[in-house]
Amino acid sequence: MSSHNAPSAANLASAEHIRNNPKFKELVAKRNAFAWTLSAIMLIIYFGFILIIAFNKAWLGSLLSxxxxxxxxxxxxxxxILSAIALTGVYVYRANGEFDEMNRQIIEESR
Known part of the structure; x- marks a missing residue:
């Protein structure tokens, strides 16, 4: 193993500085809460559909007209399927906006 892959003392200190930054802790908390919320919404939609299949298959098979x-x-x-795509889009929109801006601020403060 070469020393090229080993983290330097400066990199370790920078990483520790970032981990201790209150904005980093806020970013992680916000991102996790948002991801779990969207995941819960998707699970409710998906399992709701599966429960309808399990308990009211005839209704799903009835014609629209x-x-x-x-x-x-x-x-x-x-x-x-479209709700999964939409929820992914909502996450990407927020990640590219608010979360990226918070990330940029954290990196600026760590220099």
Whole structure:
């Protein structure tokens, strides 16, 4: 193993300085809370859909209209998929805005 991969004392000190920064602790707390909230929303949507499949399959299989061929389950299933995409977009939007700005401030303060 070469010493090239070993962290330098300056890097370790910088990392420790960042970990002790109150803004870093705030960033980690906000990011974790937001990620868990979005995860909980997605789990509720997904498991809600699975519970409907388990307990009311006939309703999901009923047609949207008498003359149609599309079942109620199809748009709901598409909604589950689109909600995952939308929630990912919400996370990326906030991460690229607020979280990146907080990260930039932390890095500036660590120099």
């Amino acid at each position: 008498a003359a149609g061929v599309t079942t109620i389950g199809f748009p709901i299933g598409v909604g589950v």
